[in-house]
Amino acid sequence: xxxxxxxxxxxxxxxxxxxxxxxxxxxxxxxxxxxxxxxxxxxxxxxxxxxxxxxxxxxxxxxxxxxxxxxxxxxxxxxxxxxxxxxxxxxxxxxxxxxxxxxxxxxxxxxxxxxxxxxxxxxxxxxxxxxxxxxxxxxxxxxxxxxxxxxxxxxxxxxxxxxxxxxxxxxxxxxxxxxxxxxxxxxxxxxxxxxxxxxxxxxxxxxxxxxxxxxxxxxxxxxxxxxxxxxxxxxxxxxxxxxxxxxxxxxxxxxxxxxxxxxxxxxxxxxxxxxxxxxxxxxxxxxxxxxxxxxxxxxxxxxxxxxxxxxxxxxxxxxxxxxxxxxxxxxxxxxxxxxxxxxxxxxxxxxxxxxxxxxxxxxxxxxxxxxxxxxxxxxxxxxxxxxxxxxxxxxxxxxxxxxxxxxxxxxxxxxxxxxxxxxxxxx
Numbered sequence: 001x002x003x004x005x006x007x008x009x010x011x012x013x014x015x016x017x018x019x020x021x022x023x024x025x026x027x028x029x030x031x032x033x034x035x036x037x038x039x040x041x042x043x044x045x046x047x048x049x050x051x052x053x054x055x056x057x058x059x060x061x062x063x064x065x066x067x068x069x070x071x072x073x074x075x076x077x078x079x080x081x082x083x084x085x086x087x088x089x090x091x092x093x094x095x096x097x098x099x100x101x102x103x104x105x106x107x108x109x110x111x112x113x114x115x116x117x118x119x120x121x122x123x124x125x126x127x128x129x130x131x132x133x134x135x136x137x138x139x140x141x142x143x144x145x146x147x148x149x150x151x152x153x154x155x156x157x158x159x160x161x162x163x164x165x166x167x168x169x170x171x172x173x174x175x176x177x178x179x180x181x182x183x184x185x186x187x188x189x190x191x192x193x194x195x196x197x198x199x200x201x202x203x204x205x206x207x208x209x210x211x212x213x214x215x216x217x218x219x220x221x222x223x224x225x226x227x228x229x230x231x232x233x234x235x236x237x238x239x240x241x242x243x244x245x246x247x248x249x250x251x252x253x254x255x256x257x258x259x260x261x262x263x264x265x266x267x268x269x270x271x272x273x274x275x276x277x278x279x280x281x282x283x284x285x286x287x288x289x290x291x292x293x294x295x296x297x298x299x300x301x302x303x304x305x306x307x308x309x310x311x312x313x314x315x316x317x318x319x320x321x322x323x324x325x326x327x328x329x330x331x332x333x334x335x336x337x338x339x340x341x342x343x344x345x346x347x348x349x350x351x352x353x354x355x356x357x358x359x360x361x362x363x364x365x366x367x368x369x370x371x372x373x374x375x376x377x378x379x380x381x382x383x384x385x386x387x388x389x390x391x392x393x394x395x396x397x398x399x400x401x402x403x404x405x406x407x408x409x410x411x412x413x414x415x416x417x418x419x420x421x422x423x424x425x426x427x
Contacts, residue, residue, distance in 0.1 A: 021348065024312055027305030028352025028400050029359060035298030036360035036388070036396040039291060044387035046287035059256045062263050063274045064091065064249040083246040087271070091251055094265055096258040101131035102246040104231045107239045109195035112224060114188035119175070124195045126223025129231025130156075134250055139214040140184075145227065153190075155210040156225045157183070159217045186212045190224070192238065206238070302399060305352075306407035309345055313411035341412035342405060349404025353397045360396070361388055
């Protein structure tokens with residue numbers, strides 16, 4: 001029997017039992033849809049997280065912070081792992097380190113006063129000092145962050161802070177959305193020495209004009225970032241700090257292959273480290289665990305659907321004993337019988353898998369719309385929670401087809417073993 005003839009006869013047999021065929025197709029479709037839907041969800045969230053990790057921590061960078069320990073709800077920093085110029089020098093001297101870029105925090109309260117769209121606002125803020133090279137690749141060439149304009153300090157804010165404003169404050173107060181283009185060049189005022197928790201008299205504060213020159217996802221979220229030299233000078237002149245101390249060091253390695261080795265050496269000096277590769281590895285490990293768990297759930301559904309196909313075909317063998325006997329008596333071989341039943345299962349698997357993939361993609365789009373309405377407006381949310389890549393779609397189609405064919409092997413062999421003479425005598 002040729003393959004075309006087998007498929008035509010198998011199609012006719014399935015049409016004669018349309019209700020049963022629809023039920024079997026539905027089982028396969030449900031399993032494939034669940035598999036593709038869950039795998040696409042894991043891949044979509046993993047992709048969004050990895051994109052953010054790669055952009056915020058370049059692969060050659062290591063973030064160094066003081067080592068800390070926790071006691072119940074309290075957190076304490078190890079006084080022996082303070083970050084200062086000596087610590088930066090020791091790390092810079094390690095083989096394979098290209099440079100060390102410190103980040104300092106202003107050690108006095110501050111407020112930010114600005115006006116957008118005709119409305120002014122005042123908020124407490126952190127003030128951080130960073131090396132210009134940390135964000136140079138994310139700023140325009142003429143941003144002017146490296147050099148202070150006389151009387152005006154260049155400043156950068158976090159791109160995530162803009163997201164928080166747009167998704168929270170702007171919507172609540174019916175204000176337009178902010179973009180980087182709108183913010184660039186905007187003026188604001190930093191009030192040093194005063195906050196809503198510790199208001200000071202006019203004679204004890206210092207007002208400093210600043211100009212926003214860009215945004216970055218490598219600067220702290222809650223505050224404005226200025227050139228490191230400016231913050232160090234304020235800590236020295238206004239706070240009385242004898243020597244600079246830092247909240248973190250951004251270590252740049254000469255080669256990406258050296259990151260793990262250098263990170264280990266820095267940890268041996270008594271500091272805590274984080275790398276883009278380390279965080280990405282954790283994200284991948286977590287997503288792999290979730291993917292395996294979700295795939296197992298979907299496979300269970302597919303196996304149940306396969307058992308249904310096996311039982312249905314076994315019943316079909318009993319119902320079609322006379323048909324099989326006549327078929328054999330007119331010259332059909334045992335192999336022809338096996339091919340016929342396997343073709344029926346293959347058609348069930350292909351149709352069910354195709355419907356399952358379509359249902360999964362449609363469900364992903366509906367889920368995105370529902371999540372967009374149900375979840376509160378938050379920054380960092382991906383544009384879509386699902387990524388229907390070709391490997392996932394092909395995996396769904398292949399598994400649905402494979403489960404159906406494997407489930408049909410036993411009934412097909414049983415049908416092929418029927419003795420046509422005995423079957424026809426019992427009719």
